[in-house]
Amino acid sequence: MTLAVEARDLWKTYAGGMHAVKGINFRIEPGELVVLVGGSGCGKTTTLRMVAGLERISDGQVLVGDRVVNDVHPSKRGVSLVFQNFALYPHKSAFKNIAFPLESAGVSRDEIRRRVNEVAEMLELGAHLDKTPDGLSGGQQQRVSLGRAIVRDPDVLLLDEPLSNLDARLRVVMRSELKRIQRRVGSTAIYVTHDQVEAMTMGDRIVVMDAGQIAQMGTPAQVYLTPATLYVAQTIGSPAMNLFTGRASVAADKLSLSGQGWAINISGDGARALIARLPGADMSITAGIRPEDLDLGGVGAALGMGPCVTAEPLGSETLYNIDVSGVTCRVLRRETSVSMPEGQTAPVHLRSGARLHLFGADGLRIGGTVLRDSIGHVGWAPDESFV
Numbered sequence: 001m002t003l004a005v006e007a008r009d010l011w012k013t014y015a016g017g018m019h020a021v022k023g024i025n026f027r028i029e030p031g032e033l034v035v036l037v038g039g040s041g042c043g044k045t046t047t048l049r050m051v052a053g054l055e056r057i058s059d060g061q062v063l064v065g066d067r068v069v070n071d072v073h074p075s076k077r078g079v080s081l082v083f084q085n086f087a088l089y090p091h092k093s094a095f096k097n098i099a100f101p102l103e104s105a106g107v108s109r110d111e112i113r114r115r116v117n118e119v120a121e122m123l124e125l126g127a128h129l130d131k132t133p134d135g136l137s138g139g140q141q142q143r144v145s146l147g148r149a150i151v152r153d154p155d156v157l158l159l160d161e162p163l164s165n166l167d168a169r170l171r172v173v174m175r176s177e178l179k180r181i182q183r184r185v186g187s188t189a190i191y192v193t194h195d196q197v198e199a200m201t202m203g204d205r206i207v208v209m210d211a212g213q214i215a216q217m218g219t220p221a222q223v224y225l226t227p228a229t230l231y232v233a234q235t236i237g238s239p240a241m242n243l244f245t246g247r248a249s250v251a252a253d254k255l256s257l258s259g260q261g262w263a264i265n266i267s268g269d270g271a272r273a274l275i276a277r278l279p280g281a282d283m284s285i286t287a288g289i290r291p292e293d294l295d296l297g298g299v300g301a302a303l304g305m306g307p308c309v310t311a312e313p314l315g316s317e318t319l320y321n322i323d324v325s326g327v328t329c330r331v332l333r334r335e336t337s338v339s340m341p342e343g344q345t346a347p348v349h350l351r352s353g354a355r356l357h358l359f360g361a362d363g364l365r366i367g368g369t370v371l372r373d374s375i376g377h378v379g380w381a382p383d384e385s386f387v
């Protein structure tokens with residue numbers, strides 16, 4: 001059976017009064033894979049452990065299906081956990097490791113054999129069932145650990161940084177494999193990671209946590225295109241979004257944004273939509289623009305200029321770091337032949353289709369606008385995609 005998981009005003013206060021989780025609410029739909037992401041210490045693991053029943057809930061409720069499980073023993077919640085360090089029994093074979101939860105539950109030998117073989121086939125471990133963990137590769141060990149978690153058909157699969165001990169290549173392979181297996185098993189899954197690429201690629205939805213609270217919950221596209229706070233803007237996306245601090249001032253139906261060494265003038269529908277959301281005619285703001293929305297030169301709106309500090313070839317793209325009056329501005333260009341030498345002064349422009357994100361002094365999103373650049377004419381349209 002596939003069940004929803006809910007947190008209702010969930011709190012965790014550790015001894016000494018440290019609030020690790022501060023009244024969070026979420027609902028994860030049956031069969032959905034939701035990723036909890038955020039910086040170190042933001043409360044991801046604590047949240048997961050409260051759902052698992054490994055950490056006492058200080059206040060609020062956890063529901064699996066329509067049952068409040070606060071006082072239900074971990075083994076009776078229908079949840080299975082996969083940790084980052086695999087935690088396999090070193091002297092047991094892969095078969096015995098996967099079979100362990102079934103043996104503990106008193107399942108018959110024939111049934112154990114049938115279930116383990118079924119899971120091993122799904123995880124492509126059939127040829128390795130007799131080996132002990134030291135004879136298995138990292139990816140195979142992780143699959144055994146996953147096999148142990150899914151062999152009892154859990155309603156809910158909880159994964160705490162399950163790929164962090166694997167090398168870069170294997171992580172990429174296991175990302176899609178894990179998602180495929182979760183889909184096939186049909187469990188509702190909560191996946192904890194600090195890796196935003198994992199969050200973006202694996203999550204049906206993402207929960208971005210910040211200091212024990214939920215900064216934003218949404219699809220990867222929603223979180224990427226309309227970050228709700230500065231923290232989300234900085235956490236999701238690689239290379240990270242450029243943030244320029246300065247002031248916004250309104251004159252008639254035009255909006256001028258400017259700070260040290262940079263300025264953007266916004267007019268048209270995009271300006272009107274933003275002005276309607278601004279609390280005043282002159283205020284401190286932060287403007288955010290993703291590196292792929294910027295270019296060196298070009299016909300789009302100019303932002304500022306400065307010397308190219310470093311050029312980092314990333315393969316199909318090059319990341320340029322331009323020093324705009326002391327602020328490093330990241331520009332991502334998809335080019336192989338034309339390159340900007342380090343030290344040369346470069347003008348930074350917004351590309352056609354660039355999204356400008358505006359945040360208030362409180363760090364909350366005010367709104368966004370999209371640059372529509374048709375030959376010789378720069379226009380701004382409201383960015384209402386997900387707002």
Ligand SMILES: Nc1ncnc2c1ncn2[C@@H]1O[C@H](COP(=O)(O)OP(=O)(O)OP(=O)(O)O)[C@@H](O)[C@H]1O
Nearest residue numbers: 014015018020039040041042043044045046047194
């Ligand atoms: N047993 C504990 N006693 C006291 N404080 C704790 C305990 N466990 C965690 N914390 C604190 O609670 C906060 C949240 O910790 P948690 O492990 O949930 O964060 P996290 O987001 O998973 O971080 P990381 O990515 O570093 O694992 C941190 O400040 C941490 O120091």
